[in-house]
Amino acid sequence: xNDALNHLQPYPFEKLRALLAGALPPAEKSAIALSIGxxxxxxxxxxxxxxxxxxxxxAVYPTTLGIAALRESIATWxxxxxxxxxxxxxxxxxxxxxxxxxxxxxxxxxxVVQRSDDGLVVSPNPFYQIYEGAALLAGAKPHYLPCLxxxxxxxxxxxxxxxIWQRCQILFLxxxxxxxxxxxxxxxxxxxxxxxxxxxxxxxxxECYSELYFDEANPPAGLLSACAAMGRSDFARxxxxxxxxxxxNLPGLRSGFVAGDAAILKSFLLYRTYHGCAMPVQTQLASVxxxxxxxxxxxNRDLYREKYDAVLDILQPVMDVQRPDGGFYxxxxxxxxxxxxxxxxxxxxxxxxxxxxxxxxxxDGFNPGAGRVRMALVAPLAECVEAATxxxxxxxxxxxx
Numbered sequence: 001x002n003d004a005l006n007h008l009q010p011y012p013f014e015k016l017r018a019l020l021a022g023a024l025p026p027a028e029k030s031a032i033a034l035s036i037g038x039x040x041x042x043x044x045x046x047x048x049x050x051x052x053x054x055x056x057x058x059a060v061y062p063t064t065l066g067i068a069a070l071r072e073s074i075a076t077w078x079x080x081x082x083x084x085x086x087x088x089x090x091x092x093x094x095x096x097x098x099x100x101x102x103x104x105x106x107x108x109x110x111x112v113v114q115r116s117d118d119g120l121v122v123s124p125n126p127f128y129q130i131y132e133g134a135a136l137l138a139g140a141k142p143h144y145l146p147c148l149x150x151x152x153x154x155x156x157x158x159x160x161x162x163x164i165w166q167r168c169q170i171l172f173l174x175x176x177x178x179x180x181x182x183x184x185x186x187x188x189x190x191x192x193x194x195x196x197x198x199x200x201x202x203x204x205x206x207e208c209y210s211e212l213y214f215d216e217a218n219p220p221a222g223l224l225s226a227c228a229a230m231g232r233s234d235f236a237r238x239x240x241x242x243x244x245x246x247x248x249n250l251p252g253l254r255s256g257f258v259a260g261d262a263a264i265l266k267s268f269l270l271y272r273t274y275h276g277c278a279m280p281v282q283t284q285l286a287s288v289x290x291x292x293x294x295x296x297x298x299x300n301r302d303l304y305r306e307k308y309d310a311v312l313d314i315l316q317p318v319m320d321v322q323r324p325d326g327g328f329y330x331x332x333x334x335x336x337x338x339x340x341x342x343x344x345x346x347x348x349x350x351x352x353x354x355x356x357x358x359x360x361x362x363x364d365g366f367n368p369g370a371g372r373v374r375m376a377l378v379a380p381l382a383e384c385v386e387a388a389t390x391x392x393x394x395x396x397x398x399x400x401x
Contacts, residue, residue: 181324
């Protein structure tokens with residue numbers, strides 16, 4: 001067996017199940033899960049129709065590169081969304097369809113990492129655990145950058161030593177962040193691009209939450225935006241990961257894309273050809289329909305705005321919790337140990353959240369997720385309001401005990 005498997009830590013939800021084992025919530029209260037970030041809004045009917053209209057493609061072997069229509073719709077969407085000048089993104093070289101960002105992030109790491117004794121994969125902390133597992137199984141060491149409130153829940157990149165940058169092979173970014181919801185400013189992205197040039201590492205920007213934001217007039221910047229603003233038409237050392245899961249409420253479609261540096265994507269395509277992960281043609285055609293439409297995405301953001309407004313109105317009087325820059329999570333401080341808070345809340349109110357310490361790693365005796373919980377506002381509005389009401393009652397009962 002691969003010895004690296006022994007270094008993988010339990011997934012947060014495995015730890016959560018163990019934490020809640022034996023807890024008996026009140027039977028009269030329905031279960032409300034704010035734990036898993038699985039979108040629950042209705043999937044677009046026109047995407048389902050495109051899928052069903054093309055079921056004859058079940059008889060066709062898909063290619064790893066994907067159909068031209070999908071790559072072109074993705075390139076056009078990137079131009080429109082991230083202000084990339086027309087023609088900069090060659091759909092045949094700079095875009096590659098993938099089966100969701102999770103498998104792509106993992107496979108990309110296996111492609112890029114050059115095994116060595118001191119190679120690093122650098123990521124925010126807290127983080128999406130795929131970054132860590134992919135690094136370990138690729139033969140690199142994870143290196144964690146704490147995301148603290150005093151720095152807007154983004155890593156303090158200025159505090160990273162030259163030695164770490166020199167050893168870095170991949171820098172993972174997540175903007176808006178999971179679980180913090182923090183956006184990385186475009187100026188910071190440009191600074192990181194210059195560091196990537198100086199130290200020769202790859203920036204892998206996980207932007208799967210990029211379409212969940214609050215100001216319709218000011219969509220958040222991404223790594224492609226930063227490249228465009230710098231006149232960087234080759235997107236050297238820059239790769240972005242996007243998905244239809246959150247943007248379009250299509251987590252079960254398993255459809256996304258990777259875009260950026262053509263030389264890196266050429267190697268990634270080679271890896272994926274052997275990996276055997278081509279997207280079914282009917283899924284690709286349904287994805288074309290989704291990428292070509294923005295009306296359903298705006299409606300999706302409206303639903304999240306409504307939930308944030310309602311939930312924050314209930315929780316902020318009793319809890320230190322703020323509206324994030326984007327995404328669909330709340331990253332709230334707890335009045336007690338985050339794991340104890342999670343277990344007691346479940347036992348007394350039948351509401352499930354995730355301890356922040358389960359989404360982070362302790363480094364030098366400090367876990368930046370400790371004392372916080374992640375709440376995913378993915379359930380319908382009424383359920384989110386009911387969950388917030390129960391959480392408020394729980395906190396007040398603890399304060400009055």
